[in-house]
Amino acid sequence: MELRDKLKTSLIVGDGAMGTLLYEQGFDLCYEELNLSQPDAVYHVHRSYIEAGAKLLQTNTYAANAVKLKKYGLNESVADINSAAVGIAKKAIGNNEQLALVGTIGGIRGFLHEDTENKVITAALLEQITALLEAGVDGLLFETFYDFEEAKEAVALARRLTDKAIIMNVSMGDIGVLNGGIPLGEALEQLHELGADVLGINCRMGPYHMLRSLEQLELSSAFPLACYPNASLPGYRDGRFVYASNTDYFYEMTGAFIEQGVHLIGGCCGTTPAHIAAIAKAVETNTPKTRSLIVRRPSQLQEEGPGRGERLNEPLDQLARRKQTIIVELDPPKKLMIAKFMEGAKALKEAGVDALTLADNSLANPRVDNQTLAMLVREQLGLRSLVHLTCRDRNLIGMQSHLMGLHLAELHDLLVITGDPSKIGDFPGATSVYDVSSLKLLPLIKQMNEGISFSGNSLGSKATFSTAAAFNPHVKHLDKAVRRLEKKIEAGADYFLTQPIFDEQQFEQLYDATKHLPVPIFVGIMPLTSSRNAEFLHNEVPGMTLSDETRARMAACGNDKEKAEQEGLQIAMELADAASAYFNGLYLVTPFLRYELTAALATHCRAIANPINHTMEGERI
Structure with missing residues (x-):
């Protein structure tokens, strides 16, 4: 069964954080460059997630685009890094036909909307998408997209280049909304119309806030959802960010995500093979749910009216x-x-x-x-x-x-x-x-x-x-x-x-x-x-x-x-x-x-x- 069809009809366990495990091994620079210099380290991370129960692997290519690689002097190595990443992941998968591989592409503009021209972003996306497709991935997974316009450009560009599965995970500024105040439901539906097969959320939030966002989600069209929460809200200790070890909690929250129509569940920052094992265990006892569709209400920004602070003088x-x-x-x-x-x-x-x-x-x-x-x-x-x-x-x-x-x-x-x-x-x-x-x-x-x-x-x-x-x-x-x-x-x-x-x-x-x-x-x-x-x-x-x-x-x-x-x-x-x-x-x-x-x-x-x-x-x- 093609990945696009499988995502519509099945519950699929994704993998967890790549950077978290590489950091624990002592790597702390460009994780994507390790595809060339330390392929065994990347391979063992993939294997640990497969052994935990992951069925959909992501390539180690989150920041493997010309814009992000430029600060390491690697912007001329985009094709080599992405190709090597696909090769490592395929080696980890071997002949297991139950596993699928998606090429991962991260958002270029962050929460603060860095000054990167649109044409530069488009060129970087095109180069990376092309390299991943040529290396033979089963689909593409876009993640941590804070900028909605960039997300739309990425999906539209990818759909013009391939008929393979496209997964788009956006990152929210607050519960239920993207930067700029765009309701999550509106954003996902626009991205679906542009060609994304699975729409979801990842990063910045732990399971609790992501579940609240999904519970508030208003959709008028049907498509499978994805959810890749952080392990928890991050703490800060001894000069580094730390996350809670809460695998039982992930097991419980997975069932709640499935009730909201989520078909693809994995982990983002701070998650480990133990978290993915908990997700896999919960998936075994659940079946996919169809989300009820509703007519979206107009957003109400003026909850309290103008009130105190209404401007009285001429600007x-x-x-x-x-x-x-x-x-x-x-x-x-x-x-x-x-x-x-x-x-x-x-x-x-x-x-x-x-x-x-x-x-x-x-x-x-x-x-x-x-x-x-x-x-x-x-x-x-x-x-x-x-x-x-x-x-x-x-x-x-x-x-x-x-x-x-x-x-x-x-x-x-x-x-x-x-x-x-x-x-x-x-x-x-x-x-x-x-x-x-x-x-x-x-x-x-x-x-x-x-x-x-x-x-x-x-x-x-x-x-x-x-x-x-x-x-x-x-x-x-x-x-x-x-x-x-x-x-x-x-x-x-x-x-x-x-x-x-x-x-x-x-x-x-x-x-x-x-x-x-x-x-x-x-x-x-x-x-x-x-x-x-x-x-x-x-x-x-x-x-x-x-x-x-x-x-x-x-x-x-x-x-x-x-x-x-x-x-x-x-x-x-x-x-x-x-x-x-x-x-x-x-x-x-x-x-x-x-x-x-x-x-x-x-x-x-x-x-x-x-x-x-x-x-x-x-x-x-």
Whole structure:
């Protein structure tokens, strides 16, 4: 009987984790390369699973694609590694006609959706699929696919290349949902329509959470299911991940999986031959079950309605589309005394600024939490804040928690930045997190605006964030920087804030380079306080470039502090005048908490406000 038919009518025991057993033998690098250098080690893993009762073996090729092998310098060995893997598994199977072999292909994009171009992924999938088919597998098993678009591409490509069995196991972000909030049932049905014979889930979760996902599964079409759970939730001990030894539990859960219509049951991370033996024992006393089909209900993201956190003010990007809009950066203090900061915020409010921007531990120096300050500024002064959000200091768990708090605190305006590395700040031994970059965080925030958490689960209601991103115009090739802006817009940026600009001619150049963009740009302007300040910014601060004329004017002030400050303010006013001819958005940066300078600059900007009101039809805002 062909494997495709067997999967529809029988209960089949899959194998367990390859990497877990190889790791226990002391291997800890590229497991796929062992097909060439240590074939006996791979062979014995296969044999141990066959002896435990596995009837469907997977090749040791999970990461044997050009993208994953490149970091080991093995991207030219894809065909050799995959071919060798098939040969080892066939040797382990021998003449046993009850066993079948599938070529394993792992997802390339992980949970964080790495920056790998679609065409690169397609080429890598094509190369690996071709190598496995040519080596003579009975079918293909795709596993640990977090990215749904990649999963669809893989299935469609494989079906064009073969009529052999195709098994697709996706990995969920949360119980019952894929990344992006796609319900598991909807995802599996789409993959079935593209040609997959068996659809299932693997990795990240243990039996309990996978069973809950299957119990919630809503399907309107019939096909066999697969389930490859991890041994348990992982623990961490002595520098390594460990999993529970729970074979009796696997025996009990196997029966529950079968009741949900699962035909193919194996194991993922942490599972061993003992787990597979427990599955095989349970399969012996069960028969395949047909799953009841239902009409899927529409997903309900708005479980609680808008409630607290509903946006009441106009987003800053929309404000800048119709009038001059001024935002001012005022750094949170490094000490617990905030009286001067609040005085500055009050002065800026009286100067007529539209919002205060609050940095998030800029230059990797710890400061008073900007969310707390934003709430105090609003409650005591009635001034809104643009809260900076850096990727350096929080992992994805903390980031989502922080964003949920910001939403409930009705702080909806965010500047999303990657952040300076921790080694340049007051605590050079601190760890930079960087689970995501700003480019990756932007779509996750927009996902929250759709009521979907980072993991894909419902948030109960939709967030209402508007997101700014940073733009450094001081680059040699401005066209390349603008292409990065286009990527950020695609990712979810609603507007941009630039580094301070100190050359009037640069505003026209920037306008010409960005006038096609459909979002506002707030151009940065910062009053200088001294020649030393000017030279520090020009020579030591990344992304800052001052014109020769500006540096000369500040140098001419010598050591006269008052004269230097007035000259710096005059330069900033001239820059603001020039910028207002092209841009509605002005981003004023306060130097050294000298709020009186930016207050005076903001007052000047209000007095000369030019209601240019550019439209979005090819003109810059």
